[in-house]
């Protein structure tokens with residue numbers, strides 16, 4: 001049976017991927033809001049779309065089927081009851097204060113066709129767009145221009161979801177700026193004909209009491225995951241995920257919980273560490289201490305009261321070799337490990353590669369030193385344009401959610 005989600009590695013030939021083309025939500029960033037909305041600058045709209053189209057075309061040319069989140073979301077709302085309940089929940093989660101506001105916004109959105117409605121929800125709604133009864137109520141009198149915020153991070157489809165085996169996590173995200181994103185995913189999985197009723201296992205849902213984001217969730221093999229303990233993913237959520245995987249015949253028997261620094265540049269594990277071939281990984285040297293060590297908790301399925309054992313290790317190379325049955329392994333340093341180049345290129349996602357087959361990766365063109373190093377290690381590197389896309393602080397892995405990969409031989 002062909003599963004709509006089938007991802008048993010980071011590197012198996014990519015067959016189907018979920019993207020989101022940057023839309024008007026990016027145009028609704030301002031200097032006052034960009035920090036809260038998790039951007040470091042305001043992208044040039046026309047060029048960010050061109051760059052994203054180039055990224056999508058690069059994947060298509062490699063035989064990858066590209067699906068768009070915005071299209072799938074609109075197609076999931078054909079049933080009127082589903083549409084109304086989605087709208088109500090989305091608006092309930094959008095920070096509107098009064099019932100008058102909520103009702104007026106629901107009516108405004110409900111008058112649109114599904115494509116326009118999804119686009120508008122994602123872009124954010126300005127106050128002047130909606131006529132609200134009892135406008136004199138204090139709720140709408142401040143200077144803030146939006147009734148509902150834009151969601152400019154949607155093009156980072158990696159984070160609200162993570163495909164693992166034949167299932168997924170639909171993520172409870174850390175910051176309010178991104179929390180509504182996974183409601184689109186939940187709706188697609190429940191109601192889009194391609195996904196609904198196909199037995200997809202939800203390992204964690206968006207109502208789980210702990211934060212997790214897909215940039216931290218790496219599928220190293222058909223039995224081993226790596227998950228970052230990071231600014232965005234708590235150790236508790238990793239324990240909950242391990243429990244769920246171990247108890248439910250997922251095939252997963254080991255989870256490596258990898259502790260990374262808690263800062264903006266390294267918000268997720270995939271900003272500092274990605275798998276690029278059977279035996280090769282990119283790594284940002286700053287996540288290792290002066291002895292080249294870091295904390296890795298090896299969580300293993302066990303027949304004890306906890307259902308697992310947890311062992312603290314500190315040599316990531318040794319741990320990876322053991323769990324992946326490799327005799328040798330290469331850690332490729334971002335920016336060649338240089339004290340200036342490495343942090344500069346990591347800031348613009350030089351470690352954040354998207355493997356589309358063993359040894360073939362998509363990277364940003366601006367990280368020319370890291371790209372050169374990857375080529376020296378024998379990798380096939382497909383560079384994509386990155387002047388504007390990188391302003392959101394995410395790279396090719398962040399901008400893509402694999403839905404189907406071929407199994408490794």
Ligand SMILES: NC(=O)NCCC[C@H](N)C(=O)O
Pocket residue numbers: 037038039153156158159178214215216267268270271392393394395397398
């Ligand atoms: N996996 C990733 O590292 N995704 C990048 C997310 C960037 C986005 N501006 C954020 O701060 O969440």
